[in-house]
Amino acid sequence: MATHAAFMPGAKVETPTFWGAVASWLTTVDHKRIGILYGSSAFIFFLIGGIEALIMRLQLARPDNTLVGAQTFNELFTMHGTTMVFLAIMPMSASFFNYMIPLQIGARDVAFPRLNALSYWIFLAGALFLHASFVFGAVPDGGWFGYANLTSAQFSPRHTIDFWMLGLQILGISSMLAGFNFLVTIINMRAPGMTLMRMPVFVWMSFVTQFLIVLAFPCITVGLILLMFDRFFGTLFYVPAAGGDPLLWQHLFWLFGHPEVYILILPAMGIVSEILPTFARKPLFGAPVVIYSGIMIGFFGFGVWSHHMFSVGMGPVADAAFSISTMLIAVPTGVKIFNWLGTLWGGSIRFQTPLYFALGFIAMFTMGGLSGVMHASPPVDLQQTDTYFVVAHFHYVLFGGSIFGLFGGAYYWWPKITGKLLDERLGKVHFWLMMLGFNLTFFPQHYLGLIGMPRRIYTYAPDLGWNFWNLISTIGAFTIAVSFLIFIYNVIRTTRSGKVASPDPWDGRTLEWSIPSPPPVYNFARVPQVHDRDDLWLQKYGDGHGGAPRPKAGPVTAAEIAAIHMPPTSFWPIILAIAMAVMISGLLISTYQIIIGGLLTLYCMYKFAMELHRPPEGHGH
């Protein structure tokens, strides 16, 4: 189809006009373009969340500071947490799911390309809706965890909580759609010969993550709907005076919230499991165990939620049970770390930027994991929960872990996605500054927590011994900010005049490195036949047991390319997402808008479902 041939990334055809280019992005169903949309949106929200963190750090730089007031500070930490979890780390992972899963499993796209576009546009709608609260002066202020009954109409009468609760519901729809899409993609779209155990470990960890998403998000959705009914329709689910129970929210939230932690970390673990073998030039050590550990983490992830609630008074039996299950989950996590060390052991390690971030992940995530073991013990947790010790702990997991892993992934796959190499020197400067800033910011917070500094306080007294290390922590935060400015500079500079990447710049092991950088719209001219987890490596070097490298297949003919069917662009995903946003924002504006938006949504869903597309003959799988 000529119309979308013009819209492929890296295509030779010039995009005719500026508006044509814009339209091509708005209507794209190409998993690679959607991946880029996810990644760039997520990076912008990452910067917004980062700026919120910097303002908080400035406020806390000295005691009794008055840079921002109580209300603003409470808004900042609410939006920082919500943004980083839902609008930065999750969509950054989604960006790699989108771009890399089809490439790694040898597919031409995801199972439902239009649904994929819909996921992205709903995500963007939810993110913008949440940030519209700044425009209306009703920024969410109940914490990212939004504990009932502080979120009830009685104690939070303004629209602040409404923006948060509706925004999260919109984002939940997006995550659910994407989750199912990737599950079907991974189950159905693998190239011939790619058995489950031959799947790259990143795909495996993504696979587990999708299960977590589709099983965990309904829990928070239930919680949010009960909250919505309480706030809008006067029900009393969380109102203790009427026999409701605020702890119901905590259970529903953490039944989502703990698997969410693994939703945030497993993709990064998958990325690290790709980077280490590539740069150690050795297969992942005990790959099946790494995979099983990922599955175990996902499975146990649903049985540990109440370790966030050791202080609420659940009684000794529940405390003991959740303590044991939490300690149990440390076993597969520790196993993974040792398997990564085993991967490096005996390798021929090439120190390039992606590897730095992967090593940073291991070094920092280990610390986060070990401090996590401390508060797996409820008596210890009673001293540590809701203090800066926990803030330090989960930043070692989510920044030292997820962000290091995801930026490792960004440096690793950047040449594949853009066709340009990022500058190695700037990349290493970024890494070292980030490493330094990260440890300066968060390591002292362990100490601050142990000497009693609680979380979520906008001010503190000067005589508690917290002053000096808070100042250091603030300096560290700005060091992190500088490191990301270097990343941005690196991106701008290499986009303008970077070196052109070969299809396989790192001597990779998996299928994405067997196709051009950036890949053509159809990814694989010929769907590959897969023989091993490290299929490309075997093609290049043989199996290491005397097996010769596999003979290269003949050149792809023009007729083969012409026969590839790719799905046409569609504007229904974005319009449907807008219609839904109109409907949901009506809850804050007027009933008529809900009705109009609802009807519009139904109409768009109908058109979306009935949109004509070509019969599936000649489809790639």
Next chain:
Amino acid sequence: MPPQRSTVSRFPKRRPDWTLVGLLGAVVFLTSACSWVGWNWDTPMSTVIPKSDFGKTTHAIFMLISWWTLGIFIAVEGILLYACWRFRERPGAAIPKQVHGHTVLEISWTIAFAVILLIFAIPTIQAIFKTQEAPAATALRVEVFGKQWWWEFRYPQHKITTANELHLPTGQAAAFFLNAPDVIHSFWIPQLGGKRDVVPHRVNLLTMTPEVPGEYPGQCAEYCGMSHANMRFRVIVHTPADFEKWVKSQQTAPVEPTDPVAQQGKTIFTQSACVGCHTINGVSAGHIGPDLTHFASRKTFAGSLMTTTPENLVKWIENPEHMKPGALMPNLGMKGEQSKALAAYLLSLK
């Protein structure tokens, strides 16, 4: 740093930069070392120098886990750095042996982790059950009410009510019955042990026996709205004899003010909205705000934010919101002489 390349070849020519890897260790080491220099553990809200049986039980487990995890940390980071140095790519090196795993090794470290965790689990479970036992009949009962954003403490055995200042004797178990009339709070005295949430319409229990007399700050540890950061309190642990003295002083009725300004303050108090919220034994019986019967005996007020001085009191009365954002005490429009008189009256309530 590797030389810039026009395109990346499969085997780039480069010098080993394991010095950079060394830096990885250096950063971690320096940060820790710097921190060590500035570490003072004996601070007002320190959790690591426990002053009660409860705090000591939890601290012992904390130390046990800390030493083990420190060992594991050193092992992992050590292996990581060593592997990076030992197995760095050398010029002209062959492709390394494609090892896929080692079953015995993998099973060994899985079992090792499980055993280490068992070492943590056993004392943990013992401590969970021990620290949550029902309080003894001889325990001092204290009803704690966490409210936005201050604390009320009632001693049903002694018929005393106080605010933001908790008095305890050493050597006698204190049983805290935790109540929240509004939203969830968390009751925490770091030096005396861990925290327990204060949840609406459920009475949580926390028991501990303070061992060392002294003054310890406490603070709400669960985000509870606008002035969460300002919801502090003070704990004074007395010797049993001193505690008896304090109980006696609190049980006596407040003396009538003799100073004319204070007397005028009393008149203002009784004729204004103050009485709707505050109790002063024999004067008023409001229950929304803190009991002021022995207000002047407390060193701090307003969620333990301010020391009890005439200047602070005047400022507070004239604009509560300014000193504690979101404060539920309304600004009654008291000005100049009025607020000074009120402050004088309150300060007479020893």
